[in-house]
Amino acid sequence: MGLQKKNLGKELHQAYKLMRQRFGHQHWWPGENEFEVCIGAILTQNTAWSNVEKAINNLRNAKVLTPQKLYNLPLEELASFIKPAGYYNVKARRVRSFLEVLVKEFSGDLERMLSGNINDVRSRLLAIKGIGNETADSMLLYAGRHLSFVIDAYTKRIFYRHKWCDINVTYEELKAMCEQLLRTEIDLLDYWQDYHAQLVMVGKNFCKSRLPECENCPLNSLLPKDKK
DNA sequence: GACCAGGCACATC
DNA sequence: GATGTGCATGGT
Numbered sequence: 001m002g003l004q005k006k007n008l009g010k011e012l013h014q015a016y017k018l019m020r021q022r023f024g025h026q027h028w029w030p031g032e033n034e035f036e037v038c039i040g041a042i043l044t045q046n047t048a049w050s051n052v053e054k055a056i057n058n059l060r061n062a063k064v065l066t067p068q069k070l071y072n073l074p075l076e077e078l079a080s081f082i083k084p085a086g087y088y089n090v091k092a093r094r095v096r097s098f099l100e101v102l103v104k105e106f107s108g109d110l111e112r113m114l115s116g117n118i119n120d121v122r123s124r125l126l127a128i129k130g131i132g133n134e135t136a137d138s139m140l141l142y143a144g145r146h147l148s149f150v151i152d153a154y155t156k157r158i159f160y161r162h163k164w165c166d167i168n169v170t171y172e173e174l175k176a177m178c179e180q181l182l183r184t185e186i187d188l189l190d191y192w193q194d195y196h197a198q199l200v201m202v203g204k205n206f207c208k209s210r211l212p213e214c215e216n217c218p219l220n221s222l223l224p225k226d227k228k
Numbered sequence: 229g230a231c232c233a234g235g236c237a238c239a240t241c
Numbered sequence: 242g243a244t245g246t247g248c249a250t251g252g253t
Contacts (some may be wrong), residue, residue, distance in 0.1 A: 045235040051251055052234090086250040090236080132236050153235045200234055230252085239246080 008164060009181035014026075014192075015162075015219055016182075019198035022218040028108075029142035033112055035067060041138040042094050042130065042137035043085040054084035067108035071099040079143070094130025101128055114144030122148065133171045147188055149178040151198045154203025161207065163224045 005011070009028040031037040036056065043046060043052045059065045062074055073081075077093035101124070106113040114121055125136040133151070134185070140148035151174045159165045165174055178195075184190040206217035214220070 041234090046248090047235085047250075048233045048234060048252070050233095051249095054251090084250060086233090087235090087248045088250080090248055094236085130236070137236080137238075141238065150234085154234065179238090196234090230253105233251095235248105237247095239244105241242105241244085 004177070005164070006213065009184070011162075011222060012164065012178070012181055013184055015222055016195055018218045018221070019202055020194070021178070023198060023201045026118075026194055026195055026201065029138070031142075034143040036065065037143040038110065038139050039065075039070075039095060039133045041142075042098060043091055045081060045087070045091070045135065047086050050184060052085050054170065055082040060082070067099055067102050067110065070095070071103045071108075091128070097129050098131060110143070114139065114146070118148060120147045120148065133175075137175070141189075141193055147179070147190055147192060148194050149175050149182070151175050151178070152200070152203075154195075154207065155196070155199050156204055157207055158199055158219065162222055164184035168170065 029037045029040065030053075031040050038060070040052055040056060043055050056065070059070070060079060064070050064081070065104055069079070075092050075096060076219060078095065082088050082091055082095070085091060091166045102108060102110060102113055113124075118140065122140060125131050125139060127132070131139075137148045137150040140146040141150055151171050155178075156165070156169065156174065159169075159174065160167055167176065169177075178192075182188075182195060183193065202217060206214040206219075
């Protein structure tokens with residue numbers, strides 16, 4: 001992590017207040033239940049959520065949105081349902097490998113799969129092919145209600161833009177930094193869930209691509225003074 | 229038509 | 242350990 005700005009914690013919390021003021025509480029994750037959250041977490045990898053919604057609706061309309069039914073689906077059929085989400089062949093395999101563990105090791109009981117020691121649960125998720133850091137943390141935070149901060153491309157882009165981290169920061173470093181500094185609220189789970197959601201709002205609406213400027217961004221008042 | 233999106237695994241050097 | 246590549250649809 002190296003040199004860390006003094007009062008960075010306060011600045012990060014100020015950022016939250018600004019985003020929250022602009023967008024309101026996001027009540028994330030979008031999804032009817034914990035199982036949908038997990039499937040959505042896989043489907044949204046490098047993909048716009050609007051496309052994921054179509055894929056999930058296909059599954060819902062086909063009435064296969066349960067662990068056992070989804071697991072029993074032939075791979076090609078699963079792939080055709082999730083086509084709108086893109087990368088449908090890889091994602092079909094990734095959903096399948098997640099379900100394999102859920103159904104075979106936990107009898108389809110997602111709550112049991114996600115309960116217990118956070119580090120153990122996280123390791124179990126990361127051992128599944130197709131589940132990396134962000135997907136695992138999304139499942140932990142939004143489906144498992146664990147205190148596991150989610151880092152994504154928007155987080156890195158926004159943090160770097162504001163010089164809250166350097167360009168080479170790793171996933172684990174940024175995650176540890178956020179988890180260490182964002183501890184002021186009473187309800188940390190709600191805070192971390194909404195913090196990530198707010199960052200996605202900023203990313204989607206104001207920090208597209210790697211352009212240095214993002215007009216009308218609620219965080220502009222926090223930009224480093226030399227390049228504004 | 230180009231560019232982008234809430235990643236990840238794998239190959240290669 | 243760092244860097245490059247394939248995967249694919251739909252919106253702007």
